[in-house]
Amino acid sequence: MLEQQLINGLTLGLIYALIAVGYTMVYGVIQLINFAHGEIYMLGAFFCVTFITAVGLPFYVAICMAMICCSLCGILLDIIAYRPLRKAPRLAALITAIGMSIFLQNLALIIWGSRSKPFPQMAVPGYLKEKALVMGDISLTWLQLFIFAVAISMMFGLFLIINKTRIGTAMRALSQNKTAAALMGINVNFVISFTFALGSAMGAVAGILVSVYYNTLYPTMGYTAGVKAFAAAVLGGIGSVPGAMVGGIVLGVAEALGAGYVSSLYRDGVAYAVMIAVIIFRPSGILGRSVIDKA
Amino acid sequence: MLEMWGVQAYYGNIQALKDISLSVQAGEIVTLIGANGAGKSTTLMTISSVVAVRAGSISFEGQDITKMSTDRVVGLGITQVPEGRMIFPALTVLENLRMGGYLRKDRDGLKEDEEHAFQLFPILKERRRQHGGTLSGGEQQMLAIARALMARPRLLLLDEPSLGLAPIVVENIFEVIAQINAEGTTILLVEQNAQMALQVAHRGYVLETGRVTMSGTSSELLADPKVREAYLGMD
Numbered sequence: 141m142l143e144q145q146l147i148n149g150l151t152l153g154l155i156y157a158l159i160a161v162g163y164t165m166v167y168g169v170i171q172l173i174n175f176a177h178g179e180i181y182m183l184g185a186f187f188c189v190t191f192i193t194a195v196g197l198p199f200y201v202a203i204c205m206a207m208i209c210c211s212l213c214g215i216l217l218d219i220i221a222y223r224p225l226r227k228a229p230r231l232a233a234l235i236t237a238i239g240m241s242i243f244l245q246n247l248a249l250i251i252w253g254s255r256s257k258p259f260p261q262m263a264v265p266g267y268l269k270e271k272a273l274v275m276g277d278i279s280l281t282w283l284q285l286f287i288f289a290v291a292i293s294m295m296f297g298l299f300l301i302i303n304k305t306r307i308g309t310a311m312r313a314l315s316q317n318k319t320a321a322a323l324m325g326i327n328v329n330f331v332i333s334f335t336f337a338l339g340s341a342m343g344a345v346a347g348i349l350v351s352v353y354y355n356t357l358y359p360t361m362g363y364t365a366g367v368k369a370f371a372a373a374v375l376g377g378i379g380s381v382p383g384a385m386v387g388g389i390v391l392g393v394a395e396a397l398g399a400g401y402v403s404s405l406y407r408d409g410v411a412y413a414v415m416i417a418v419i420i421f422r423p424s425g426i427l428g429r430s431v432i433d434k435a
Numbered sequence: 436m437l438e439m440w441g442v443q444a445y446y447g448n449i450q451a452l453k454d455i456s457l458s459v460q461a462g463e464i465v466t467l468i469g470a471n472g473a474g475k476s477t478t479l480m481t482i483s484s485v486v487a488v489r490a491g492s493i494s495f496e497g498q499d500i501t502k503m504s505t506d507r508v509v510g511l512g513i514t515q516v517p518e519g520r521m522i523f524p525a526l527t528v529l530e531n532l533r534m535g536g537y538l539r540k541d542r543d544g545l546k547e548d549e550e551h552a553f554q555l556f557p558i559l560k561e562r563r564r565q566h567g568g569t570l571s572g573g574e575q576q577m578l579a580i581a582r583a584l585m586a587r588p589r590l591l592l593l594d595e596p597s598l599g600l601a602p603i604v605v606e607n608i609f610e611v612i613a614q615i616n617a618e619g620t621t622i623l624l625v626e627q628n629a630q631m632a633l634q635v636a637h638r639g640y641v642l643e644t645g646r647v648t649m650s651g652t653s654s655e656l657l658a659d660p661k662v663r664e665a666y667l668g669m670d
């Protein structure tokens with residue numbers, strides 16, 4: 141029972157972590173809570189399903205295409221909505237972010253309708269639905285293993301990009317001192333766009349994985365997931381990439397345990413309780429520092 | 436090499452530069468001296484396009500750079516060591532240097548320049564895996580200069596390199612400035628320490644509340660009674 145809850149919690153936690161790194165990276169470079177990030181996650185799921193049903197692309201290709209589309213959406217979101225407000229008071233950008241969240245949610249409602257859809261099961265490779273491991277009353281599906289593998293390898297990829305590449309170092313430099321970064325010859329807007337693209341691609345994958353895992357997608361799905369991933373980012377220390385990873389996993393596990401041992405009604409409450417507790421007791425988060433530091 | 440004509444700049448509604456005209460010839464060390472708040476740093480920031488020019492113009496090697504973005508100005512060969520050093524505190528010394536060479540693609544040249552920087556400032560080699568934020572003030576200034584040199588600038592803008600440093604470190608920094616210039620880099624040096632600045636520079640400009648009020652060769656300025664009284668603390 142405990143092991144099963146831990147496995148479920150870890151699955152969910154890794155997904156939160158995938159979304160949370162998007163919040164935290166954007167915060168690192170432009171000190172903005174991008175509330176529309178949850179909608180990018182939702183769009184990831186819808187783009188993927190649309191590529192499967194309307195275009196007929198295979199599962200994995202559709203995932204890649206959805207990632208690319210979401211990256212472009214992230215870049216456009218920044219250019220259209222946030223860039224004009226770069227020098228404005230922070231509150232203006234924050235309100236704009238909330239507005240963009242509402243706008244994108246309603247756009248999705250118009251395009252895809254308000255009812256939740258199942259994920260097209262014929263497109264999902266059959267082996268993902270089989271049980272990979274059954275030990276006593278614990279079971280682990282291939283889909284869960286797939287989620288572990290995808291999430292962990294994406295985080296590892298992100299770790300390499302941030303720590304080992306020229307543009308990743310520029311991201312960290314930018315988050316530490318904008319003026320100095322510009323004086324190095326870094327094209328600040330390009331690096332910001334790159335950050336949005338990276339975070340959005342990871343958010344898209346999270347949205348797809350969730351919609352396959354729960355076999356459902358709907359235009360408002362980005363709201364709860366967004367709030368929880370934001371809580372995870374706050375828990376880990378907003379701005380810290382490793383913090384977002386740890387925060388996501390801790391939150392997922394806490395939620396699963398809360399739901400399993402107290403009541404499933406408390407599932408969502410756990411995220412809010414954690415966020416409130418962090419803000420009261422340790423506002424800088426577990427690994428908190430407001431710069432993109434080494435993962 | 437660099438020309439500024441009647442440059443004006445603002446912070447919000449406050450006019451920081453009222454009328455800045457100056458020129459720097461290739462190979463020179465030119466210094467800007469003036470009291471705190473005179474507009475020296477702002478002048479350098481307008482050259483680097485960090486602060487926007489409201490009126491007037493700036494050209495570099497005949498090209499108008501008044502409205503060019505900061506990264507393009509750096510690409511043309513103008514690098515700044517800003518006031519307060521602005522080291523990236525959570526990047527290692529080596530990563531700080533690499534950011535200095537951000538726009539360069541020649542790996543071999545970069546490696547060479549890294550070695551050259553370590554020759555210039557051996558302490559940085561010892562500290563190369565440490566975070567920039569853990570260095571002392573003097574070491575940070577060395578890192579800031581070394582980082583700027585990684586861009587192989589043709590014009591180096593230095594803003595108060597001696598600020599807050601022990602006299603012995605200041606001496607070391609000024610030796611390096613002379614050496615960098617001897618190796619062919621043109622330098623525009625902002626200093627409150629006018630004595631040191633005029634000793635190393637060929638020419639100088641005096642700034643007062645956003646205007647150039649005096650200019651001349653270093654020896655002329657060193658001999659000028661007004662400069663001696665106001666900036667050199669003599670007579």
Ligand SMILES: Nc1ncnc2c1ncn2[C@@H]1O[C@H](COP(=O)(O)OP(=O)(O)O)[C@@H](O)[C@H]1O
Binds near residue numbers: 449471472476477
């Ligand atoms: N970021 C800023 N915001 C508002 N005013 C500023 C800012 N930076 C400088 N100033 C003002 O502009 C004027 C020139 O400043 P500065 O160029 O820093 O002088 P200096 O480098 O000669 O000490 C000063 O009056 C200063 O108060």
Ligand SMILES: [Mg+2]
Binds near residue numbers: 475476477518595
């Ligand atoms: Mg200054």
